[in-house]
Amino acid sequence: MSRTFLGMPTPAPRGVGHLRGDEPFPAAARRALGDAQLRRNLRHATTTIRGKSGAVIGEVPDWQELRAAGRAIKTDTMARLPELLEQLEAAVTAAGGTVHWAADAVEANRIVTDLVRAAGADRVMKVKSMATQEIGLNEALEAAGIEPVETDLAELIVQLGRDKPSHILVPAIHRNRAEIREIFLREMPGVDPGLTDEPAALAAAARRHLRRTFLSTKVAISGANFAVAETGTLAVVESEGNGRMCLTLPDTLITVMGIEKVIPTWRDLEVFLQLLPRASTGERMNPYTSMWTGVTPGDGPQTFHLVLLDNGRSAVLADEVGRQALHCIRCSACLNVCPVYERTGGHAYGSVYPGPIGAVLSPQLTGVADNASLPYASSLCGACYDACPVMIDIPSILVHLRAEAPHPRAEAAAMAVAAYTMDHPALYAAAQRAAKLSRLAGPRGRGLPPPLSGWAASRDLPQPPSETFRQWWAER
Amino acid sequence: MRIALFVTCLADTLFPEAARATVRLLERLGHEVVFPEDQTCCGQMHVNTGYPDEALRLVRRHVRVFAPYDVVVAPSGSCVGSVRHQHATVARRAGDERLASRAEEVAARTHELSELLVDVLGVTDVGAYFPHRVTYHPTCHSLRMLRVGDKPLRLLREVRGLELVELPQAEQCCGFGGTFAVKNADTSTAMLADKMRNVLAARADVCTAGDASCLMHIGGGLSRLRAGVRTVHLAEILASTERSATAGERDRLEVRP
Numbered sequence A: 001m002s003r004t005f006l007g008m009p010t011p012a013p014r015g016v017g018h019l020r021g022d023e024p025f026p027a028a029a030r031r032a033l034g035d036a037q038l039r040r041n042l043r044h045a046t047t048t049i050r051g052k053s054g055a056v057i058g059e060v061p062d063w064q065e066l067r068a069a070g071r072a073i074k075t076d077t078m079a080r081l082p083e084l085l086e087q088l089e090a091a092v093t094a095a096g097g098t099v100h101w102a103a104d105a106v107e108a109n110r111i112v113t114d115l116v117r118a119a120g121a122d123r124v125m126k127v128k129s130m131a132t133q134e135i136g137l138n139e140a141l142e143a144a145g146i147e148p149v150e151t152d153l154a155e156l157i158v159q160l161g162r163d164k165p166s167h168i169l170v171p172a173i174h175r176n177r178a179e180i181r182e183i184f185l186r187e188m189p190g191v192d193p194g195l196t197d198e199p200a201a202l203a204a205a206a207r208r209h210l211r212r213t214f215l216s217t218k219v220a221i222s223g224a225n226f227a228v229a230e231t232g233t234l235a236v237v238e239s240e241g242n243g244r245m246c247l248t249l250p251d252t253l254i255t256v257m258g259i260e261k262v263i264p265t266w267r268d269l270e271v272f273l274q275l276l277p278r279a280s281t282g283e284r285m286n287p288y289t290s291m292w293t294g295v296t297p298g299d300g301p302q303t304f305h306l307v308l309l310d311n312g313r314s315a316v317l318a319d320e321v322g323r324q325a326l327h328c329i330r331c332s333a334c335l336n337v338c339p340v341y342e343r344t345g346g347h348a349y350g351s352v353y354p355g356p357i358g359a360v361l362s363p364q365l366t367g368v369a370d371n372a373s374l375p376y377a378s379s380l381c382g383a384c385y386d387a388c389p390v391m392i393d394i395p396s397i398l399v400h401l402r403a404e405a406p407h408p409r410a411e412a413a414a415m416a417v418a419a420y421t422m423d424h425p426a427l428y429a430a431a432q433r434a435a436k437l438s439r440l441a442g443p444r445g446r447g448l449p450p451p452l453s454g455w456a457a458s459r460d461l462p463q464p465p466s467e468t469f470r471q472w473w474a475e476r
Numbered sequence B: 001m002r003i004a005l006f007v008t009c010l011a012d013t014l015f016p017e018a019a020r021a022t023v024r025l026l027e028r029l030g031h032e033v034v035f036p037e038d039q040t041c042c043g044q045m046h047v048n049t050g051y052p053d054e055a056l057r058l059v060r061r062h063v064r065v066f067a068p069y070d071v072v073v074a075p076s077g078s079c080v081g082s083v084r085h086q087h088a089t090v091a092r093r094a095g096d097e098r099l100a101s102r103a104e105e106v107a108a109r110t111h112e113l114s115e116l117l118v119d120v121l122g123v124t125d126v127g128a129y130f131p132h133r134v135t136y137h138p139t140c141h142s143l144r145m146l147r148v149g150d151k152p153l154r155l156l157r158e159v160r161g162l163e164l165v166e167l168p169q170a171e172q173c174c175g176f177g178g179t180f181a182v183k184n185a186d187t188s189t190a191m192l193a194d195k196m197r198n199v200l201a202a203r204a205d206v207c208t209a210g211d212a213s214c215l216m217h218i219g220g221g222l223s224r225l226r227a228g229v230r231t232v233h234l235a236e237i238l239a240s241t242e243r244s245a246t247a248g249e250r251d252r253l254e255v256r257p
Helices: A025-033 A035-056 A064-078 A081-094 A103-119 A130-134 A137-143 A153-162 A179-187 A199-216 A240-249 A266-280 A313-317 A321-326 A331-339 A339-344 A354-368 A383-387 A396-402 A409-422 A425-439 A471-472 B009-013 B016-028 B042-050 B052-066 B079-086 B086-091 B095-109 B111-120 B142-146 B151-157 B185-201 B212-224 B236-240
Strands: A100-103 A123-126 A147-150 A220-224 A226-228 A232-239 A250-260 A288-293 A301-307 B002-005 B032-034 B072-074 B110-112 B133-138 B163-165 B207-208 B230-233
Touching: A025 A339, A035 A226, A035 A266, A035 A331, A035 A339, A035 B163, A064 A081, A064 A266, A064 B042, A081 A100, A081 A226, A081 A301, A100 A103, A103 A250, A103 A301, A123 A199, A123 B163, A130 A250, A130 A383, A137 A147, A147 A153, A147 B230, A153 A179, A179 B016, A199 A240, A199 A321, A220 A240, A226 A266, A232 A240, A232 A266, A240 A288, A240 B052, A250 B002, A301 B086, A313 A321, A313 A354, A321 A354, A321 B072, A331 A383, A339 A354, A339 A471, A339 B185, A354 A383, A383 A396, A383 B142, A396 B042, A409 A425, A409 B042, A409 B052, A425 B009, A471 B009, A471 B016, B002 B016, B002 B163, B009 B016, B009 B111, B016 B163, B016 B230, B016 B236, B052 B086, B052 B095, B072 B079, B072 B111, B079 B086, B079 B095, B079 B110, B079 B142, B086 B095, B095 B110, B095 B230, B110 B111, B111 B151, B133 B151, B151 B163, B185 B212, B207 B212, B212 B230, B230 B236
Parallel strands: A100 A301, A123 A147, A123 A220, A220 A250, A250 A301, B002 B032, B002 B072, B072 B110, B133 B163, B133 B207, B207 B230
Antiparallel strands: A226 A232, A232 A288
């Protein structure tokens, strides 16, 4: 089917996929903050990854230059995305693959479902992929009577637990090993009832379960970390090797890739393959880097489909400030250093993209009004910007999106009055004197009206001074 | 040197002791301090809450008021961060390129207090005396927007009588974040709880920082807990001497009836 686009690019459609939460961030965060086990799991996991990552980044003398190179390549890519995508399409096609263009989640799900049906399969195995989580592919496949099996260990834990991923890299970061043992005992077919919560025992149980899947499933679905326009090569990096199994064993491979994952040349990989593992898992090099170019007769899948997914990305690209969010290589370093994420976890963000990058990416993909609380889910401390391996200025995008978000009417009125007052020094001085009346706010601010009452929930208000600085200066 | 004080609306209104200390300190070091009285607020709250159009008039005012001065100082890393990193952006967003370039000129002459002392005035021993056990919280905007680095610590290490103790996990945000503190009060409080845990673990009598806003948050939490640790702005410590040990002259965040 061919379509002609007219007008501005559209956001990701409602009612499909996982980019929108059911409730605003503050409400979801409030519940998460009360979960002591979750807080402990997150603190332990993020502290561990931060330590590992910091150590291996410290070994690289030209880390800042690498970051700058990563940013430069991504900026160049975004500046000529259409031409690079067409180059990629031509190269993949020439190598024996088939390229499909999906404007949104609905179209991508339909394309993939039709391809699986055409292959005559009722089960698919999946490589860990953010794009397919974003579009809700598993739900679409299940609705079509096709069973998707996640093969990344953490995604498998999430899938078996009928749960949602809460971290880009470590989707089950909110679970500890005791909880994982319970899920396996409850949901894994043929599991040893004497299973312990030793990590090695849990991994062995998953391995036995997955090995059966790898050997008997004819269709695999993956995402992509990179796609080289010049050569038509796709790349997936991972730690477990389960992705490698999916990418090499089946007859048919279907890759769903966000259009921003393209990079211009093979040589550009040298930058990203250094940046990604150190920023992401804290490894010098990831254990498995799988690359494939179309189809190779007699070796690996003999049918390859590449689905290029927009789903709001063109709309992000149209925003001069916000488009930086498309540079993201999904390392999750920003999650691991974020003081908000560390305390609330990923589910509070409502989207498959949590943490600082999610707070700038999700609202842009859906339109800010559909995720209006996310740009405010940050204290603007800036730790994410420092950690980002491709130097995405997340705090600036957050501030930019706050200006686009719908504002509560009372707040907007108060802000207008405040700006007017502060632009008139006499009024301003009068308002300062009135601040002394803040004794009306009650002892230590406990009588303040909402939303200011949120301050006094945990903090005393300072007593107003007997004179302001400018009064003191004038009398000096 | 003639130095214009950018007092910040928060220090002017709620924490004048930090601003007075800045004046006393700079005058003691032999400089002339002037206070342009038409200044009000830099507009950071408006920008960071999503109101850059409202902030525009405040940016215009700030630039007009401070343009005549060669050196401007503020006792706040956050407000200086706004002047340096946001003012020109706000102007450009409104299509006012002339204002943007004037804002950049003012920004280049505007310094946070520790930057002014160490980089511009070339002094680390300011002749202060403060006989207390102190821990330093590096506020996020000083640390990551301005990159003040160890300048505040170098100043504190020269203060006579002061015992400087390390704050565990110092570089983690305290959870203030401007309107974040009320829009996301629960998350802000969770971050504050960890910051207070670390302040208490340092067993300090005083927690200091270069921003009255973060100190209002940390001090407000410590006061609520009756923790017995007070917050004092860096300027007040540096202004204290044997003759006038006035830092924390009014402990308004301490327990009171």
